[in-house]
Amino acid sequence: MKIGVFVCHCGSNIEATVDTAAVAAAAREFPGVVFATDTMYTCSEPGQDEIVDAIKEHNLGGVVVASCTPRMHEQTFRRTVERAGLNKYLFEMANIREHVSWIGKDREANTNKSVDLVRMATEKLLRNRALHPKKFTINKRVLIIGGGVAGIQAALDCADGGLEVVMVEKTSTIGGKMAKLDKTFPTVDCSSCILGPRMVDVAQHPNITLYAYSEIEEIKGYVGNFEIKVKKKATYVDWKNCTGCGICMEKCPSKKATDTFNEEIGKTTAINIPFPQAIPKKAKIDPAFCTMLKKGKCGICAKVCPSGCIDYEMKDEFITEKVGAIVTATGFDLFDWTVYGEYGGGRYPDVITSLQYERMLSASGPTGGHIKRPSDGKEPKNVVFIQCVGSRDKSVGRPYCTGFCCMYTAKQAILTKDHLPQSQSYVFYMDIRATGKLYDEFTRRAMEEYDTNYIRGRVSMIYPKGDKLLVRGADTLMGTQVEVDADLVVLAVGAESSAGASELAEKLRISYDSYGFYMEGHPKLKPVETNTAGVYLAGACQGPKDIPSSVGQGSAAAAKVLGLFSKDQLESDPQVSIVDIKRCIGCGKCIQTCPFGAIKEIDFRGMVKADVIETICQGCGICTSTCPQGAVQLQHATDNQILSEVNALCQF
Amino acid sequence: MNTSLNYAYYPGCSSTGTSIEYDMSSRAVCAALDIKLNDVPDWSCCGSTPAHTVDHSLSSALSARNLNQVASIGMDSCITPCPSCLANLKTATHRMEDEAFRNKVNKLLDKPADTRVSTKSVLQILVEDYGIENIRKKVVRPLKGLVVGAYYGCILNRPAELMQFDDSEHPMAMDNIMEALGATVVPFPLKVECCGASFGIPRKDVVMRLSGKLLDTAHAIGAKALVTACPLCQMNLDMRQNQINHANGSHHNIPIFYFTQLLGLALGLTEKEMGMNKLCVSPRTLLDAMANEETIKEKAA
Missing domain, CATH: 3.40.50 (Rossmann fold)
Incomplete structure (x- = not known):
């Protein structure tokens, strides 16, 4: 050569x-x-x-x-x-x-x-040989994991592009974090008014199959031909017949169930529909609070349900779906702020998170849109917002900036004045990061038109004084200490990777950073791809993101899927293992060690031999080092090729 | 019951004067709980705040010498009642992990620093080594009817990485001990605030303001007494309470105990052994009320 x-x-x-x-x-x-x-x-x-x-x-x-x-x-x-x-x-x-x-x-x-x-x-x-990829047909269905705004966007774009879409959502309704918001910045338009119709579109689109209250159990296969096992968690309600009338909720006597949708501001019933615009609008029973499931007594919901949907015997169900591509849109969760002893560590009821405040502002929330102190239900006069709680703080292992808290805090300060014109808001901030279109103008509005008192500095302590909370902090521009008598303190809690993100990443075989956010293929040039072919990212699962960016990524991921599916066949990577059938002794060690299940046993003229399924093989080479005979060789990285490199290096 | 607890004991200078009742009660409580204390021979002052504000290596040399004295009696675990001494001893050990700094300190010493000795507070070993449940079992005279707040001061638990004890923003060690002794503990929101410390001498107004706030808060939450674990905190709140009242126009009359004093009483030790007569704000009424409660209970029984 x-x-x-x-x-x-x-x-x-x-x-x-x-x-x-x-x-x-x-x-x-x-x-x-x-x-x-x-x-x-x-x-x-x-x-x-x-x-x-x-x-x-x-x-x-x-x-x-x-x-x-x-x-x-x-x-x-x-x-x-x-x-x-x-x-x-x-x-x-x-x-x-x-x-x-x-x-x-x-x-x-x-x-x-x-x-x-x-x-x-x-x-x-x-020692290289010409290698030729094989073609294989692909399944043009796409799985979307997560039904937040990024997942919804990806699903609708794919479905409108003619693809069959399977959406799997962990909770009993889609909508994600955005569904919990009252208004969005910088336009202050109603969150559920923009999101609601999109959620309905998901429910009604003929190309979309929605599995709510479901999780990914197992993922097998490869780009073009994934096989997904979905666990449909038991809802104890037959969703085929449930009309979402809500009579069960009215009559349920167990009224102290955890209200996760409302961020635990208030309680809900053991059988519940999380909120009026929920998609699907179906009831589910929380078994931890249901008297019937716990003690075998009650059964009221079964008596009142006009459609006879209640089934206390319901079990988790497993469904297999075949798809060709996967979009991961699993979003984020909130940082557990109770590690901050200086903010009371969770001991003071009137210190709440920004998302709890959002539920309070929402007309469909537990307080009907009225701002009330959790402790005594009174309207607050002084509201203190503290930014960067679990953001930009190395001491709690969160050195990164969540990026959208400056904006929603400004929004909440504006809304506070709208709700309670007599109130005064204070914002303790480190820097104001308002880098989007019309964003800086928005924070200026909060200061100039809504009279919000922005104080540059951190809060060192919150403690109760009478029925108020004394917030003490530094004003680093003035070089003084500040003390504010607050009626309500709202913590702008930062974002972290969603619970279970790393477990899902293992199933998807994609990588994630030390905070659990998924790694994109390239930080600049492959923002929605992963290093696993056929798996794409959308939204905050890749890193904290506001709504416009999440939606943008949802569309970008959909475009990638549509591009991938524009061909009927894909080329397989020829850098796979091949068994030299003459040398193989059929010991089966490679079958045991292959992490992808890509090697199977075959009968060759009455003898047991190993055989590689080329489309499943990922070319990791573990079988090559396992095989006692050197019969399995990874193409483009054969023993001879590697040894020639070693010899080239160690010739002296 | 763990009877093998055995420590070197470093009392610190305050214990020979302003906080003598802290030393008395700490020793008596340890004796009552079968915790053996071995006096550090020929110990010297830790240098307190003045030493480390002037020179870190000189300050550490003072602590290193004391730690060497601990090692000289074959001990590697030292306890002290005073948070300020504790901070100095621990800071010296921490700083001497750096070789260059250790060499600097060693030049000032007769023999090289023994860095194996670890230091803890009396409070920490009572909670972590002896155990609150074991203390609970030893209570013979519960502090029934005593409404008390626990005040830790600013350095007992901080900096968190150095002190390695309890929650640096919301410590509970003394709260839990007082609860085990049968007292009614009210959550004291300013438990880690500064009392003004040694500013009492150059800037008394600072102490009047900061300690005044502590007393105001204690009063507002209904605490009839505060317990402390620091000689300086106790002095500012107790000895200066009159000055504070005068400066702020307040009328506080809140006894300020060392936690060991109340612990001793509950263990059945006498007021005299606990040095109750050393306190400036008299606890008489409070102690009588507690005794009354007990007699009433006995009569009822």
Whole structure:
């Protein structure tokens, strides 16, 4: 094989600490190398053209590019050599940027290391074979996990694009966090008025199947052909016949059930529909509070239900769905602020979260839209908002900025004045981050038109004084201490990854950061892709996001799915394991170790042999190192190829 | 019952003067609970606030010397009633984890610092090593009818990483002990606020304001007494209570106990042993009321 080597300067990224011309000169002496040069930007158009021209001029059979990480440009250069008529697997990359020039300053040592890496790449390339992907048909249905605003947007866009959509939502209604909001910033329009119709669209769209009160149990398969096991949790109500009339709720005697939808402001009944606009508008029983399920006595809901839907014997049900792509839109949860002892650690009833306050502001909320102190039901006069609770605070392990609290706090301050014109709001803030369209204007309005007193500084202590709460903090602009007699304190609690995010990530085989937020394929260029083919992200599961950004991502993820499904067949990655049937002794060790269930036992002329299902194999190589016979070989990373690299490196 | 508790005991300078009743009651309570205290031989002042505001290595050298004295009697666990001493001893140990700093301190010492000795407060070992449930079992004279608030002061639990004891913003150790002794504990919202500390000398007005607020709050929540674990807190609230009343136009008459004094009473020790006569604001009425309650109960029985 005639090999060409291209050593990239990457501007000064590599050239500053690596003598690329010397690397190219050294490469010319390697076996097989007939052409070697250094280029300014190999990935640029002239850089790529140089490769194409060299392949034609020197009749090259393979190409090595020494530049950046293959994560960056392997695909780029594979397409380049393909353009010149070579098989794209007759290409190797040596990473002399991330592994060399960026991490060392010694030019001579760096140059030597780069030569070694290029030698390894050429030796491997000499043993590369042309590989050809296989085509397989795909299932053009999409699964959306999570029914918040991001998931709703993705579902509707996919469904309108003609795809069959399966939506799985953990709680008994879709709508997510947005459904709990009273108004949205910066327009102060009613949240449920914008979201409500979209939720109805989900329910009525002929292409959407909704599983509410359900969770993902298991995910098998691969892009184009996933098999999903959905757990439909027992609701104890037959949803086929439930009309959502609500008579059961009126009559239920167990009225102390946890009201999660209302953020535990108030209580609900053991059988309940979370809110009037719920989709689906169906009742479910909370078994922790149902007297019938706990003690076997009561049964009132069963007596009053006009449709006879109540079924105390109901069990969880499992359903299998087949889809070709998955959009994860599992959203976020609120930081548990009770770790802050200085805010009372949860001991004072009149210190509440911003989302609790939102429920209080909502006309359909537990107080009917009236602001009332939880302790005595009185209207507050002084309301203190504290920002950055569980945001930008390393001491509680949340160094990141949630990003939308500045905005909703300004909104809540405005709404407070609207509800209670005699009230005075105070906002303790660190910095005001209002970087969206019309956002800064909005926070100025809160200050200038609604007379909100913004105090730059942190609160050191909240303690009760009579029936008020004394809030003490610093005013860092004035350099003084401030004390405010507050009637109500609202904590702008930050966002964290939703409960169970990491468990779901394991099932999806996608990666997540140390806070549990899902990792996008590339922080700039692949914002809604993951590193697992066919799995996309939308909304706050990837990181805290406001409504416009979440919706934007929902649409972006839908566009990616529609793009993926624009083909009838996909190409499978040929970098998979293959069993050499002559060497296989049928011991089955590879079957046991394969984490993807990609190897099965077959009968070959009466003998037991292993066989790889190529579409399921992810190319991890575990079977290769397990096989005692060396019979399983991972294509493009065979034992011989790896050993040739080792030999190239350890020749002295 | 754990009878093997055995500590080196570092009383600190205040214990020989202004807080002598804290020392008396701490020793008596430990004896009553079979906790063996070994006096640190030839101990010296920890340097208190003045030393560390002038020079960290000199301040740490004073503490390191005292820790060496602890090691000299073969002990590696030292307790002290005073939070200020505790902070200094712990800070010295923490700072000496840095080799450069340790070398600086060692130059000031006759022999290199022994860094194995750990320090805790008397309160901490009572709660963590002896256990509140075990204290509860030892109560012979419950503090029935006593309505008390627990005031910890600003340094007993802070900084949290250094002190490693209780909740730094909402400590409960003394609240729980008082509850175990049968007292009625009212939650004291300013339990970790500063009393003004040593500002009593250069800026008395600061103490009048800060300690005044503590007394006002105690009164507002209906506490008939406060318990403390710090000589400086106790002094500001007790000895200066008259000055505070004078400065602020208030009329407080709130006895300020060391928690060990009330613990001792509940364990059956005498008022004299607890040094009750050392307090400036007389607890007489309060103690009589408690005794009355007991007699009434006995008669009823």
